[in-house]
Amino acid sequence: MDLVMTGTGSPLPSPDRAGPSQLVQVGARSFLVDCGRGCLMRLAGAASGPAAIEMLLLTHLHSDHVTDVNDLITTRWIGGFPAAPLPVVGPEGTSSFIDDTLTMLGPDIGWRIAHHDDLEAPPDVPVTETAGGIVFEDDEVRIIAAPTDHRPVQPTVAYRIEADGYSVVLAGDTVPCSALDELCADADVYVQTVIRDDLISRVPIARLNDVIDYHSTVVDAAQTATRSGVGTLVLNHCVPAPMPGTEADWIAIAAEHFDGGVLLPADLDRIPVEPSG
Ligand SMILES: [Zn+2]
Ligand SMILES: [Zn+2]
Numbered sequence: 001m002d003l004v005m006t007g008t009g010s011p012l013p014s015p016d017r018a019g020p021s022q023l024v025q026v027g028a029r030s031f032l033v034d035c036g037r038g039c040l041m042r043l044a045g046a047a048s049g050p051a052a053i054e055m056l057l058l059t060h061l062h063s064d065h066v067t068d069v070n071d072l073i074t075t076r077w078i079g080g081f082p083a084a085p086l087p088v089v090g091p092e093g094t095s096s097f098i099d100d101t102l103t104m105l106g107p108d109i110g111w112r113i114a115h116h117d118d119l120e121a122p123p124d125v126p127v128t129e130t131a132g133g134i135v136f137e138d139d140e141v142r143i144i145a146a147p148t149d150h151r152p153v154q155p156t157v158a159y160r161i162e163a164d165g166y167s168v169v170l171a172g173d174t175v176p177c178s179a180l181d182e183l184c185a186d187a188d189v190y191v192q193t194v195i196r197d198d199l200i201s202r203v204p205i206a207r208l209n210d211v212i213d214y215h216s217t218v219v220d221a222a223q224t225a226t227r228s229g230v231g232t233l234v235l236n237h238c239v240p241a242p243m244p245g246t247e248a249d250w251i252a253i254a255a256e257h258f259d260g261g262v263l264l265p266a267d268l269d270r271i272p273v274e275p276s277g
Helices: 039-045 069-078 094-104 106-115 178-184 206-214 218-228 247-255
Strands: 002-007 021-026 029-033 053-057 088-090 127-129 133-137 141-147 157-163 166-170 189-195 232-239 261-263 270-272
Touching: 002 039, 002 232, 021 039, 021 157, 021 166, 029 141, 039 069, 053 069, 069 094, 069 106, 088 094, 094 106, 094 127, 141 178, 157 178, 178 218, 189 218, 218 232, 218 247, 232 247, 247 261
Parallel strands: 029 053, 053 088, 088 127, 166 189, 189 232, 232 261
Antiparallel strands: 002 021, 002 270, 021 029, 133 141, 141 157, 157 166
16 A cells, blocks of 8 residues: 655745645555545656546635646546546535536536536535444455544545555544544554644734644644554644755654654655565
């Protein structure tokens, strides 16, 4: 199983970090977690694409995590002969979000059906809403959701994907909470969106400081990793975006509170999900 960082950015636009999304590959199978800005460009960079996605898992409906869902739906649909349905899993509200997205796309869908004789039906996007528990399981892959705490954004969920005896947790935006600790228990890889409260609090902009109270800090993420006994902590969705050359500072802060491996990847980095030794 591999974790491919299809977007390591945050809501703040970056020239080299796409919005938050991660691709989990189990052999030839691909599961996409969140679908932020530039996701399809990064999928192309990862030699993947909309048609390869077996399931889209959304952690929450904050705009930075879903900006390119419409692009995924459209591009998969017009590239299929015909396109397979795109199963989407997410917290409560995901059904109406997808309905609204399809409504927004309505004129485009109509024009394409009118123009292409072999395109007959609109995109098929079945949605499963989850508050937690097993959301997918077959003889190769199991995906478990758990509620997280990103209030006032609610509900929100994290996902644990298990295959080959290994596991990766994609936490999304959340402060530390017991359900996240349980989901992360003994995971090989734990991906956490993080902020640096020490840097943000120096900027006298209230709207920026507001983000501190509903995200994990680097220290929070490291402490969650330690409590849960994970192998490797992956820092993602960093706010503020790390200045080139300062990645080691972020890793050093985490390492003060966590003895395992700590990574701060770039877009398209491929991280093997395996025991860290
Ligand atoms: Zn969020
Ligand atoms: Zn976010």
